[in-house]
Amino acid sequence: MSGNSHFTVALHILTLLAKTGQDDTVITSDGIADSVRTNPVFVRRLLGLLKKGRLVSVQRGSAANWRLSRLPENISLLDVYEAVQAEPLFEMHHSTPNPSCPIGCGIQPALQTFYAQAEAALKQELARSNIGEVLAETLTHKPVSS
Amino acid sequence: MSGNSHFTVALHILTLLAKTGQDDTVITSDGIADSVRTNPVFVRRLLGLLKKGRLVSVQRGSAANWRLSRLPENISLLDVYEAVQAEPLFEMHHSTPNPSCPIGCGIQPALQTFYAQAEAALKQELARSNIGEVLAETLTHKPVSS
């Protein structure tokens, strides 16, 4: 699995949008970047993927604002995973194995079937939670000074 | 997930050792590298992890030979995953989120709980298959020239 933070940051973004949606406050890629503690361009790249996945929409221009396209309860972690995760769960070999070896020949198709089952199990679990739940769980952890 | 091929190559190695164990033929890190189509040092690094995980053992020295430590049926894909996978399934943020933001403050502990569930589901599925099954499935794919 790609050692990147896309899924985590995407969930952070959507949870934040769930909150600003509740509070009816305005938020830009700059404001999001401030919460994530990263740069606005990275945030916009992820927002682009989330927009393509129909999970968010944007009011562009001078009074810009990002919103969820659906209720937080109707955005599953699987929706998010599929929107931002390009790579398969498990990578294959870098070089194709030796085709004249009985194992090298058949290992990739064999692993594909096992990997597909594993990925299906993961996705099934991801489908069971949603952004509303993540927001609720997030808010149980209070900020430092109250 | 970590964009590396460790898990795949480890499974390839163990499947190959299941085969050489059946055939009672000798195999070295060089022979394994030839099937995987990589370099022997990379193979030995993985063999080191698998040995630490008690999945393989080695006859060292001039008549070297690698063997499975257990029957292929008693090595689950989860055993392999845990032997070679150092990183968690999903990475957290690179920089810790803004602690003065209600979301930034609570998102990491929240995600940890959801990620733990997802990882548990994945592991449960991986525990359901073993190297014996991977070998059987691999051998159903015949080499090019017979």
Place this chain on the structure above:
DNA sequence: ACTAATTGTAACCGAATTAGTTACAATTAG
């Protein structure tokens, strides 16, 4: 004991990937 083969490991390298940065045209509210 000596030789030959192999493991275990360290050090280094190039390629690829990740996120950060700068820049700027396109969009839009006021």
Place this chain on the structure above:
DNA sequence: CTAATTGTAACTAATTCGGTTACAATTAGT
């Protein structure tokens, strides 16, 4: 018109991945 922001491209630094070289330690066979 102006000011703010998005969308995107181009470039960069840091990190990671696997490949390479090298060599001491181990061991079977003679």
